[in-house]
Amino acid sequence: MTETPDDRELITELLTLLRGGEEEALRIFLRLARTEDVAEWLHTLGAEDRQRILVALDHEAAGAVLTDLTASIRSELVDEIGPERLARIAETLPADEAADLIGELQPHETEQVLSHIADEDEAVLRGLLAYPEDTAGGIMTPEVVALKPEETVDDAIRFLRSAGEEIPISAVYVVDDERHLLGFVRLRRMVTARPAARLGDIMSTDVISVPVDTDQEEVADLVDKYSFLAVPVVDAEHRLLGVVTVDDVIDVIEEETTEDIYKMAGSSAEEEESESVLHVVRHRLPWLLVCLIGTQLSSLVLALASRDIGLYAQLSIFTAAIMAMAGNTSLQSSTTTVRRLALDTLPRSRFVRHVLRETTVALLMGLVCGGAASLLALVFHHNPMIGLALGPAMAIGMAAASLLGAAMPMVLDLVSVDPAVASGPLVSTINDSLALTLYFGVATAILVLVG
Amino acid sequence: MTETPDDRELITELLTLLRGGEEEALRIFLRLARTEDVAEWLHTLGAEDRQRILVALDHEAAGAVLTDLTASIRSELVDEIGPERLARIAETLPADEAADLIGELQPHETEQVLSHIADEDEAVLRGLLAYPEDTAGGIMTPEVVALKPEETVDDAIRFLRSAGEEIPISAVYVVDDERHLLGFVRLRRMVTARPAARLGDIMSTDVISVPVDTDQEEVADLVDKYSFLAVPVVDAEHRLLGVVTVDDVIDVIEEETTEDIYKMAGSSAEEEESESVLHVVRHRLPWLLVCLIGTQLSSLVLALASRDIGLYAQLSIFTAAIMAMAGNTSLQSSTTTVRRLALDTLPRSRFVRHVLRETTVALLMGLVCGGAASLLALVFHHNPMIGLALGPAMAIGMAAASLLGAAMPMVLDLVSVDPAVASGPLVSTINDSLALTLYFGVATAILVLVG
Numbered sequence: 022m023t024e025t026p027d028d029r030e031l032i033t034e035l036l037t038l039l040r041g042g043e044e045e046a047l048r049i050f051l052r053l054a055r056t057e058d059v060a061e062w063l064h065t066l067g068a069e070d071r072q073r074i075l076v077a078l079d080h081e082a083a084g085a086v087l088t089d090l091t092a093s094i095r096s097e098l099v100d101e102i103g104p105e106r107l108a109r110i111a112e113t114l115p116a117d118e119a120a121d122l123i124g125e126l127q128p129h130e131t132e133q134v135l136s137h138i139a140d141e142d143e144a145v146l147r148g149l150l151a152y153p154e155d156t157a158g159g160i161m162t163p164e165v166v167a168l169k170p171e172e173t174v175d176d177a178i179r180f181l182r183s184a185g186e187e188i189p190i191s192a193v194y195v196v197d198d199e200r201h202l203l204g205f206v207r208l209r210r211m212v213t214a215r216p217a218a219r220l221g222d223i224m225s226t227d228v229i230s231v232p233v234d235t236d237q238e239e240v241a242d243l244v245d246k247y248s249f250l251a252v253p254v255v256d257a258e259h260r261l262l263g264v265v266t267v268d269d270v271i272d273v274i275e276e277e278t279t280e281d282i283y284k285m286a287g288s289s290a291e292e293e294e295s296e297s298v299l300h301v302v303r304h305r306l307p308w309l310l311v312c313l314i315g316t317q318l319s320s321l322v323l324a325l326a327s328r329d330i331g332l333y334a335q336l337s338i339f340t341a342a343i344m345a346m347a348g349n350t351s352l353q354s355s356t357t358t359v360r361r362l363a364l365d366t367l368p369r370s371r372f373v374r375h376v377l378r379e380t381t382v383a384l385l386m387g388l389v390c391g392g393a394a395s396l397l398a399l400v401f402h403h404n405p406m407i408g409l410a411l412g413p414a415m416a417i418g419m420a421a422a423s424l425l426g427a428a429m430p431m432v433l434d435l436v437s438v439d440p441a442v443a444s445g446p447l448v449s450t451i452n453d454s455l456a457l458t459l460y461f462g463v464a465t466a467i468l469v470l471v472g
Numbered sequence: 473m474t475e476t477p478d479d480r481e482l483i484t485e486l487l488t489l490l491r492g493g494e495e496e497a498l499r500i501f502l503r504l505a506r507t508e509d510v511a512e513w514l515h516t517l518g519a520e521d522r523q524r525i526l527v528a529l530d531h532e533a534a535g536a537v538l539t540d541l542t543a544s545i546r547s548e549l550v551d552e553i554g555p556e557r558l559a560r561i562a563e564t565l566p567a568d569e570a571a572d573l574i575g576e577l578q579p580h581e582t583e584q585v586l587s588h589i590a591d592e593d594e595a596v597l598r599g600l601l602a603y604p605e606d607t608a609g610g611i612m613t614p615e616v617v618a619l620k621p622e623e624t625v626d627d628a629i630r631f632l633r634s635a636g637e638e639i640p641i642s643a644v645y646v647v648d649d650e651r652h653l654l655g656f657v658r659l660r661r662m663v664t665a666r667p668a669a670r671l672g673d674i675m676s677t678d679v680i681s682v683p684v685d686t687d688q689e690e691v692a693d694l695v696d697k698y699s700f701l702a703v704p705v706v707d708a709e710h711r712l713l714g715v716v717t718v719d720d721v722i723d724v725i726e727e728e729t730t731e732d733i734y735k736m737a738g739s740s741a742e743e744e745e746s747e748s749v750l751h752v753v754r755h756r757l758p759w760l761l762v763c764l765i766g767t768q769l770s771s772l773v774l775a776l777a778s779r780d781i782g783l784y785a786q787l788s789i790f791t792a793a794i795m796a797m798a799g800n801t802s803l804q805s806s807t808t809t810v811r812r813l814a815l816d817t818l819p820r821s822r823f824v825r826h827v828l829r830e831t832t833v834a835l836l837m838g839l840v841c842g843g844a845a846s847l848l849a850l851v852f853h854h855n856p857m858i859g860l861a862l863g864p865a866m867a868i869g870m871a872a873a874s875l876l877g878a879a880m881p882m883v884l885d886l887v888s889v890d891p892a893v894a895s896g897p898l899v900s901t902i903n904d905s906l907a908l909t910l911y912f913g914v915a916t917a918i919l920v921l922v923g
Contacts, residue, residue, distance in 0.1 A: 057697050065819040089697075091817045182664045190660060191642075191701075208659045209641060213633045245726075246508050246540075248719035250642075250701060267718050268699035274722065275696075278729050279811055285733075286807035287800055301833045305804050306840060312800050313841050317848060319792030327785045334778045337788050341770030341904050344792060348799070349738060349763050349900065353756050356737035360730055366542045368516040382752045389757060390764050397768060449800065453792050 032062055039070050048077045056082050060089030072101055080106070081113040088118045096125060104130065108137030111146075117162040117269070120149035157240050158233040160273060161254045161263035166193045170203060170221025174214045177206070191250035191266075195224045200260040202253055204228055230255045233262055240265050241273040242365065281363055284441035285356070287312070308447075315450030319344075319457055326461040335407055336464055339398065340457060343411075343418055346390055347456035348449055350419040351426035354379040355448060358430040359440050369435070376427045383423030387416030409471060410464035417463060418456040425452060483513055490521050499528045507533050511540030523552055531557070532564040539569045547576060555581065559588030562597075568613040568720070571600035608691050609684040611724065612705045612714035618647045621654060621672025625665045628657070642701035642717075646675045651711040653704055655679055681706045684713055691716050692724040693816065732814055735892035736807070738763070759898075766901030770795075773905055777912040786858055787915055790849065791908060794862075794869055797841055798907035799900055801870040802877035805830040806899060809881040810891050820886070827878045834874030838867030860922060861915035868914060869907040876903060 031054065038047045051059060051074065059078070063071050063086065075083055075098050087095055087110065099107065099122070111119040111134065123134045123146065131150070135143050145163055152158025166184065168177055177193050184190075192205045204224035206214075214223050230253040231240050244252055244267055251264040279290045287308030323340070327333045358375065361367035367375060395412035399405055429448050430440035482505065489498045502510060502525065510529070514522050514537065526534055526549050538546055538561065550558065550573070562570040562585065574585045574597070582601070586594050596614055603609025617635065619628055628644050635641075643656045655675035657665075665674050681704040682691050695703055695718055702715040730741045738759030774791070778784045809826065812818035818826060846863035850856055880899050881891035 055698075061697075061816075064817060065821050178663055181660070208663060209632070211663055212629055212659060245719075245722050246512075247506075250718070267701070267722075268696075271696050271718075271722060271725065274725060275815065279815070282733060282736075282807060282811050286803045288804050288808065298829060298832050298836065301829075302836050305801075305833065306837050308804075309797065309800055309837055309841055310844065312796055313793070313844055313848075316793035316796050317852070319796070320789050320852075323789040323792060327789060330781060330785050333785060334781050337791075338771050338774040338778060339767075340788075340791060341774060341795060341908060342764070342767035344795065345763055345767050345770070345901060345904055346760060349760055350756075352737045353739050353759075356733060357739065360733050364726065364730070365512075366515065370516050378749060378752075381749050382756065385749065385753050386757050386760055390760055393761065393764055397764075401768070401771075450796060453796055457792060 031058065032065070035062060039066075039073065044077060047074070051077055051082065052079070056085035057089055060086045063090060063094060068097065071098060075102070080109045084110045084114045084118070084122075087122060088114065092125070095122075099126065104133035105137050107134045112138060112142060115162050116142075116145050116149060116164055117160065117263075120146050124150050124154070152233065155237045156233065157231045157235040157237065157254045157265055158262070160237050160240070160269045161233075161265045162269075163263040165253070165261065165264050166190055167196045167200065167261055168193055168220055169197070170195050170219065170224070172220050173216065174206075174211055174218045174220065174223070175216040177211060177220060178216070193220065194253055194261055194264075195220050196261050199258075202228065202230055202255055202259055202261045205253070228253065230259070230261075231265070232257065237273045238277050241270045241277070244270040245274070278363070281359065281439075281441040284439065285359060287447075311447060312450050315447075316453070318450070318454035322454055322457045322461065326457075332465075332468070335404060336410070336461065339394070339407070339411055340460065342394060343415055343456050343460045344453050346387075346394075346415055347418045347422035347452050350383050350386065351422035351448065351452045354383065354423040354426035355430055358427050362430060362434055362440050367431075372431050372435075376424060376431070379427035380420050380424045384416060384420040387419035390419065391415035406468055406471065407464075410467040413467065414460040414463040418459045421455055421459060422452045425455065482509065483516070486513060490517075490524065495528060498525070502528055502533065503530070507536035508540055511537045514541060514545060519548065522549060526553070531560045535561045535565040535569070535573075538573060539565065543576070546573075550577065555584035556588050558585045563589060563593060566613050567593075567596050567600060567615055568611065568714075571597050575601050575605070603684065606688045607684065608682045608686040608688065608705045608716055609713070611688055611691070611720045612684075612716045613720075614714040616704070616712065616715050617641055617644045618651065618712055619644055619671055620648070621646050621670065621675070623671050624667065625657075625662055625669045625671065625674070626667040628662060628671060629667070644671065645704055645712055645715075646671050647712050650709075653679065653681055653706055653710055653712045656704070679704065681710070681712075682716070683708065688724045689728050692721045692728070695721040696725070729814070732810065732890075732892040735890065736810060738898075762898060763901050766898075767904070769901070769905035770908055773908045773912065777908075783916075783919070786855060787861070787912065790845070790858070790862055791911065793845060794866055794907050794911045795904050797838075797845075797866055798869045798873035798903050801834050801837065802873035802899060802903050805834065805874040805877035806881055809878050813881060813885055813891050818882075823882050823886075827875060827882070830878035831871050831875045835867060835871040838870035841870065842866035857919055857922065858915075861918040864918065865911040865914040869910045872906055872910060873903045876906065 035050065038050055059074065059082070063074060066074070071094065075086070078086060087098065090098070102110070107123065111123055114122065123131050126134065135146060138146065149158070149163065166177070166180060168180065181190065190208065192207050193211065194202060195204045195206065196202055203221070204226040205228050206220055206224050210223060229243065229247065231243065233254050233256055240252065243249070244265070249267065251266045253261055254263045254265060256262055276290070283290045287305065289304040291304060323337065326337070357379070358367070391412035391414070394415050395408040398408035398411050426448060433442065434440045486501065489501055510525065510533070514525060517525070522545065526537070529537060538549065541549070553561070558574065562574055565573065574582050577585065586597060589597065600609070600614065617628070617631060619631065632641065641659065643658045644662060645653060646655045646657065647653055654672070655677040656679050657671055657675045661674060680694065680698065682694065684705050684707055691703065694700070695716070700718065702717045704712055705714045705716060707713055727741070734741045738756065740755040742755060774788065777788070808830070809818070842863035842865070845866050846859040849859035849862050877899060884893065885891045
């Protein structure tokens, strides 16, 4: 019986074996370890140790470990494996994972590996590789149990026995002679049914399936919404092609969320796939250059304001404060909006209401912060006029920034652009110049009126 | 046979029924609909229509719909349901979902509902309500199939038949007389085993379980890592208490990610639970006040710089640009760091290397952006000296901001504070004053040296 394995003890042992250079003992140690743990250890080791471990693993374990690694470390390791061993490793994996593994290679390398794979498996893999990565076809496994309605529970059990234990199966699918999907029988139902019962009689016909070109995010939403363990994938004629299982869906959810989070910060999750600094720069720099061009607007506002040098020198001391407060308020609004759109808890009918709510929240917070800022300006900078101008300008600036932060993602969503890009450098740049313009505008107006 | 249901048609029909006031037809329509769809429709309707639909649902459907709603809409609806109906609804739900539903009420309301529930179920619910919400105990269902090792596959099948179809079961657990967890038999294995086989002979003893007080995030990581459909929960004596299923884990992953994203923006996911503006303000305002106090540092830097008014008026035109570029670069670094820490792909042994990488990336981007900024300043503001100062200051400012953005989350992680708070207003405030100080410092130095 195992509790959660104690990582520290095992990894110490692994390090001892690596240092000692005892390849045979290492081999035995790795055979006894869970592949998921081995994958985790690899992330903490250096490149050389990783190679030694991969060499010491048998094909099946190597396959399981490789699929659990992050993309950058996997590609580093795969580069060192010859096409023949890679083919042997791929053969031990479920077809969808094998396709993912060899699909990441350069096209000519993929061909080399495929040439070492048995014809039948090769055809299946080529079929999977043809589907776009981020669709139902790209994440499904074609290994499903599909039987005819006239077959019995006993037939199905016999089929499951021959299929081996590795493939996780939560249901048996029922198809006609042309493989059109007719229904399914949950494993649970199979257990409790009479062995002689015909599948056609006990199947559920209320089956939700997804077309093979469905976006992976939609597939994940569906599995999440209905708490499915698997969802069948069909072609345009409703013929069964495979299933997407819940563990693939968890990966999709994490992948899509990561993509969203990176986009919000003006980057891309793909940057993680490489250790190369230039690769990361390529993903981040474009956003910063957009931002840089945008800052010209802020500079223009400041240049215009600086014409009256006396007033400007006093007012501009608080430009950083105004921009920071507007920026953070806007980030709060846009983050809430982007996340709720991603989680599908913000229907379009509530868009206007949501923007109003966010703006009201920001205005309230702006009154508090503006009041406090006025007070601070008075205490530390001894100028009541500046303090008087700072408060209202901050409140209005924060409300305007929040309006923009909440509305922008929803507008992007309406025109089918990913709302996550709205949180990034793009909006913050617009916000800065907006906040500055409001600040100098309101302040000048107040100073003119009062002064 | 159903494909993905066509929402638009159904919701049009629902609206017609609601407008027509035909309660009986509405009742029938709802009985034919999937509860997951009904929950989705409720999110798009007004409060009054939501109430009417909930009244028209039978207890079982109402329970399924309520568990699928967002917290704010659920609590609005639950407030209108009497304790007796709520008890009937709770009885139709799996115990963990029933506990979640009535656990959200005020303590005295929870008591009222519990008093209407049968004694045996009440005891189970009280047991579950005692576990903290965000632990294995708080998300597990106590409804597991636990049998003795000497019982047979046939016994297990008979037990499953009597248990009813609703409870999702992926394995049968094997326990001794004191309910100590000995092993498990996957449903898959049950199907293919001989009916007379003893569970003790065919069970897997290599079972990973979690203590009842394990943090829900750890439970989710475990299920994700090993691709489990369920993980058993045990007490300190290793007695089986329940299981956490994969659909609950998906909810945990979304919940924890949402919490992270909101924290990064200086807010809290709890704000969503209420429609009240003041409630939202309470979660966001504290961060902004921290930020406001922090901006005093920026104002101080600017106040010091403004002493030499002539130079200041020219330099300060670019303060917005410097701060925006430093802020966005820092956000890119901190976001990458926070997300990789959350996904466990950044082991502590690589911390220093990661910070160096991020800083190098930022320095490279800083050189490009600084160069471009110098050029822009030259073209639009006709002052080569300012341009000369702006470039290096921007490059150094961006690298420093990135260093801070990457290091801060890791330092917080080392001292066991949630790294997500590091991306928020806290770091951006420090960044602003750092960038301004560097800007005026470097610029003054260059202008003094060159001029």
